[in-house]
Amino acid sequence: MTTQSEATNHKTISKDMRIGLFIPCYIDMMFPEVGIATLQLLERLGLNVSYPLNQTCCGQPMSNSGDEVNSAPAEHLFVENFKEYDFIIGPAGSCVKQVRCHFDTIDQTDEVKHIRQHTYELVEFLHDILQVDSFPWAEFQHSVAIHNSCSSIRGLGIAKPSEIMGVPFDKTANLLSKVKGLVLVPVDRPDDCCGFGGTFCVTDEAVSARMGLEKAHDHLRHGAEYVVSPDMSCLMHQQGIARRVGLNLKYIHVAQVLNDGPF
Amino acid sequence: MDNANQVDPAKSAELFILHDQVHEPMHDRFLWATMQRRDAEAAAIPEWEELREIASKIKEHTLTHLDHYLEAFEANATKRGAHVHWALDAAEHNEIVFSILKDHGVEEMIKSKSMLQEECQMTPFLQSRGIKVIESDLGERIQQLDGQPPSHIVFPAIHKTRKDVAELFARSVGTDPNNDDPHFLTEVMRNNARPRFLAAGAGMTGGNFAVAETGTFMVCTNEGNADIGASVPPLHIASIGIEKLVPRVEDLGVFLRLLSRSAEGTPLTQYSSHFTGPRKGGELHIVLVDNGRSRRLGMPDFWHSLKCIRCGACMNTCPVYRRSGGLAYGATYSGPIGVILDPTFDEFKYSELPFHSTLCGSCTDVCPVKIDISDQIFKWRRVMAKKGYLPLAKRLSFAVSGHVLGHPEEYHAMEKVAEPAIDYAPHFLLYNRSLNPWGRDRELPQIVKQTFREWYLANRS
Amino acid sequence: MSTFKFSREVILGTIRANVPKQQVEHPQIPVFQHPDRPLKSEFERRLQQAGGASHDVGTMAGAESKLMTLHPGAKVICSAVPEIAGTRRVEKVRDPHELADVDVGIVRARFGVAETGAIWLTQEDLVVDALAVLSQHLIVLLDPDQIVGDMHDAYRRVRLDETSYGCFMMGPSATADVEATLVHGAQGARSLNIFFLPPHSAPPAN
Numbered sequence: 049m050t051t052q053s054e055a056t057n058h059k060t061i062s063k064d065m066r067i068g069l070f071i072p073c074y075i076d077m078m079f080p081e082v083g084i085a086t087l088q089l090l091e092r093l094g095l096n097v098s099y100p101l102n103q104t105c106c107g108q109p110m111s112n113s114g115d116e117v118n119s120a121p122a123e124h125l126f127v128e129n130f131k132e133y134d135f136i137i138g139p140a141g142s143c144v145k146q147v148r149c150h151f152d153t154i155d156q157t158d159e160v161k162h163i164r165q166h167t168y169e170l171v172e173f174l175h176d177i178l179q180v181d182s183f184p185w186a187e188f189q190h191s192v193a194i195h196n197s198c199s200s201i202r203g204l205g206i207a208k209p210s211e212i213m214g215v216p217f218d219k220t221a222n223l224l225s226k227v228k229g230l231v232l233v234p235v236d237r238p239d240d241c242c243g244f245g246g247t248f249c250v251t252d253e254a255v256s257a258r259m260g261l262e263k264a265h266d267h268l269r270h271g272a273e274y275v276v277s278p279d280m281s282c283l284m285h286q287q288g289i290a291r292r293v294g295l296n297l298k299y300i301h302v303a304q305v306l307n308d309g310p311f
Numbered sequence: 312m313d314n315a316n317q318v319d320p321a322k323s324a325e326l327f328i329l330h331d332q333v334h335e336p337m338h339d340r341f342l343w344a345t346m347q348r349r350d351a352e353a354a355a356i357p358e359w360e361e362l363r364e365i366a367s368k369i370k371e372h373t374l375t376h377l378d379h380y381l382e383a384f385e386a387n388a389t390k391r392g393a394h395v396h397w398a399l400d401a402a403e404h405n406e407i408v409f410s411i412l413k414d415h416g417v418e419e420m421i422k423s424k425s426m427l428q429e430e431c432q433m434t435p436f437l438q439s440r441g442i443k444v445i446e447s448d449l450g451e452r453i454q455q456l457d458g459q460p461p462s463h464i465v466f467p468a469i470h471k472t473r474k475d476v477a478e479l480f481a482r483s484v485g486t487d488p489n490n491d492d493p494h495f496l497t498e499v500m501r502n503n504a505r506p507r508f509l510a511a512g513a514g515m516t517g518g519n520f521a522v523a524e525t526g527t528f529m530v531c532t533n534e535g536n537a538d539i540g541a542s543v544p545p546l547h548i549a550s551i552g553i554e555k556l557v558p559r560v561e562d563l564g565v566f567l568r569l570l571s572r573s574a575e576g577t578p579l580t581q582y583s584s585h586f587t588g589p590r591k592g593g594e595l596h597i598v599l600v601d602n603g604r605s606r607r608l609g610m611p612d613f614w615h616s617l618k619c620i621r622c623g624a625c626m627n628t629c630p631v632y633r634r635s636g637g638l639a640y641g642a643t644y645s646g647p648i649g650v651i652l653d654p655t656f657d658e659f660k661y662s663e664l665p666f667h668s669t670l671c672g673s674c675t676d677v678c679p680v681k682i683d684i685s686d687q688i689f690k691w692r693r694v695m696a697k698k699g700y701l702p703l704a705k706r707l708s709f710a711v712s713g714h715v716l717g718h719p720e721e722y723h724a725m726e727k728v729a730e731p732a733i734d735y736a737p738h739f740l741l742y743n744r745s746l747n748p749w750g751r752d753r754e755l756p757q758i759v760k761q762t763f764r765e766w767y768l769a770n771r772s
Numbered sequence: 773m774s775t776f777k778f779s780r781e782v783i784l785g786t787i788r789a790n791v792p793k794q795q796v797e798h799p800q801i802p803v804f805q806h807p808d809r810p811l812k813s814e815f816e817r818r819l820q821q822a823g824g825a826s827h828d829v830g831t832m833a834g835a836e837s838k839l840m841t842l843h844p845g846a847k848v849i850c851s852a853v854p855e856i857a858g859t860r861r862v863e864k865v866r867d868p869h870e871l872a873d874v875d876v877g878i879v880r881a882r883f884g885v886a887e888t889g890a891i892w893l894t895q896e897d898l899v900v901d902a903l904a905v906l907s908q909h910l911i912v913l914l915d916p917d918q919i920v921g922d923m924h925d926a927y928r929r930v931r932l933d934e935t936s937y938g939c940f941m942m943g944p945s946a947t948a949d950v951e952a953t954l955v956h957g958a959q960g961a962r963s964l965n966i967f968f969l970p971p972h973s974a975p976p977a978n
């Protein structure tokens with residue numbers, strides 16, 4: 049049995065499908081509005097979404113530092129929490145990449161395999177699986193620079209990396225271009241890393257900060273009012289830098305724009 | 312653990328950035344511009360991605376048959392009149408070179424750029440034995456005069472301003488310190504090097520590729536200095552890493568189309584020179600060098616790094632390298648390729664290098680021979696963590712968070728008493744709070760009243 | 773001559789012990805199709821980008837006069853080609869050091885490569901290899917019909933088993949080692965001029 053949502057123009061989806069909402073720890077605690085926007089957006093699109101209450105973290109910070117011993121408990125818990133779901137959706141490219149690419153030191157049980165294959169980042173889920181072609185409820189009268197994170201570009205294939213030759217594409221831009229009023233501004237170095245890099249931002253503070261500052265200036269130079277990203281972690285870093293030096297830029301998650309808030 | 316001989320790239324990079332407002336931005340800008348040229352050149356070749364794939368496969372094929380191709384190369388080069396030597400390590404390489412020079416009574420030698428000879432620390436060795444060694448590549452010469460190793464495998468002095476070079480030349484060769492015109496500075500070194508080429512008893516080169524089927528090796532330069540060193544002095548010695556082999560002449564077409572486009576955004580280097588046996592009236596010695604390469608071949612996670620053709624594209628594209636300068640890596644090889652090669656020489660000394668990366672993955676995508684550089688950096692982190700080389704602060708905090716994050720009750724209990732939330736939030740901000748490196752250049756995110764979980768419990772359950 | 777007689781066996785032995793079990797096939801290198809493009813103009817465009825220049829000199833007399841306009845002050849002109857006599861014949865040179873004073877070297881290239889603007893020079897063309905790099909300036913004769921498309925075509929033409937030295941030369945010597953500023957004439961030739969001229973059929977000058 050299928051059902052059409054209020055949007056009516058996206059791919060029909062089975063009502064029986066269970067969607068597990070994966071809200072990474074830092075979004076839970078520092079950017080709850082991103083979690084709310086993601087949940088509301090998926091509900092608007094007619095999906096049956098629930099948020100497993102026992103979730104903590106995907107283990108990425110430890111795993112990215114090479115510490116598989118200490119990342120394993122978090123990874124096992126993640127599997128426990130989400131094994132019942134058909135799709136697991138998270139509004140965070142780097143955390144989804146962690147699940148998909150780096151859950152490789154724990155036992156590859158059927159459950160682990162299922163989870164690695166069915167965990168999606170929000171933009172790719174909307175773009176590739178749901179193939180949403182309009183967001184009639186959304187309006188955003190601002191100029192926007194996109195920041196696709198490196199994990200999203202080179203780990204998940206959300207946009208063509210500039211180093212690879214071929215036809216350019218950018219799934220985030222594609223979705224945002226369907227939002228009324230929104231103007232996308234091009235930047236000089238769209239896919240040069242912003243310097244967040246997880247623990248890198250504190251272990252390599254000087255380099256990280258320099259990269260972030262240049263990123264902010266690139267956005268500002270091209271007249272962006274907002275920087276919009278599928279990865280709040282990069283934005284947390286960029287925003288911290290822009291605020292410190294008093295640059296007039298606002299940073300929000302792509303879910304907030306597509307859902308028309310909360311901001 | 313004694314940290315005395317551990318390289319600290321983060322610290323050195325910070326010094327490079329804080330040094331002044333000139334060097335780091337210039338370094339970043341030049342390398343970025345090089346990348347832009349590379350992108351344009353690559354885009355002009357419809358089969359670019361196919362070429363990368365073929366190049367990668369040729370290298371994998373060669374490496375999985377390396378003993379065979381080395382023997383074929385040796386046989387063919389010998390047949391053409393070259394003397395082929397085998398060096399197990401750097402020390403043997405240096406001894407072999409020295410004994411050849413000694414046998415020929417050579418007192419002065421001129422060399423072109425060779426990362427392998429850098430790796431072997433050949434120049435200081437020969438000089439300590441009384442042989443005068445002159446670098447002829449301009450960038451290498453600048454670094455030699457300044458007593459520094461090259462900071463980039465293609466552009467050895469890319470971290471220096473023209474002013475730095477003018478002052479260096481004023482000190483070392485007595486030119487006007489205020490004349491920092493690159494044309495003038497280049498001309499100074501041309502005129503300085505010419506007599507040395509003519510006086511040298513031997514010329515040394517490296518080798519970019521060695522062709523098994525003909526016994527040929529190739530050297531790519533822009534200055535033509537390798538060609539002068541090979542064609543003027545009576546003796547030519549080439550140091551070639553055993554991983555430089557390719558099976559056939561036609562393979563060179565693939566690699567040459569990729570190499571300079573990737574390295575500098577030009578279709579070729581100005582000189583792509585092929586040496587097969589000694590020149591008329593000359594003598595040619597080839598030293599095949601292992602120095603850890605055959606051991607690396609047996610490392611399942613890391614043997615692909617042997618495919619490297621030393622184009623430097625991974626360095627140019629690396630956002631961390633561009634801001635750090637190559638000297639920050641404290642090793643022969645810097646940038647992403649250095650991060651994955653250097654620990655094979657000394658795991659402890661270079662244990663911090665794999666952490667000097669954001670894992671952005673750009674290096675993997677740019678690499679003309681498709682080395683999984685970024686994945687290897689990630690895997691080196693695992694090696695370092697297993698060996699206990701994780702920085703102490705990371706070790707302790709990850710042990711705590713590893714436990715807490717695996718136990719939801721404890722995690723949510725912590726979350727509840729968190730006041731403000733940031734105190735418990737992402738441990739990657741937390742583990743080193745006493746130094747608060749987050750806050751040096753960044754504001755903290757604003758504190759929220761209600762976590763998403765709390766909102767969900769209030770609105771959806 | 774090496775003092776380390778066993779190293780060869782140790783290296784090959786370690787390789788055999790360590791060589792990855794998964795053997796990879798040598799891939800086929802396809803013939804890449806390029807849109808029909810005029811090879812000569814592509815060659816000239818690339819040559820210019822590389823800092824070189826080309827001239828349709830037409831005849832041997834045209835070549836002589838072009839040489840004079842390009843290098844009016846040249847004292848030592850060392851020629852390896854029958855079409856232009858020069859002031860010194862390279863065949864007479866016994867030792868490369870004798871070329872240290874050459875102002876202009878003249879040589880004929882077997883072919884050029886459109887994709888790169890490079891020409892192929894061998895020991896046989898140069899007679900003395902050092903002519904290519906010790907000459908302050910270089911003039912290269914090239915038959916405009918001898919231009920191949922890309923580097924794959926080029927390698928199908930070279931015979932590395934027949935020459936001890938072969939060089940794809942793409943423009944004059946260059947460096948960008950000081951502040952990434954491009955400067956020509958680093959160590960080798962300061963300039964490279966290509967004269968389009970089919971091989972002579974008349975008897976050699978001189």
Ligand code: SF4
Nearest residue numbers: 619620622623625678
């Ligand atoms: S690793 Fe790849 S990109 Fe880096 S220098 Fe080697 S070949 Fe070039």
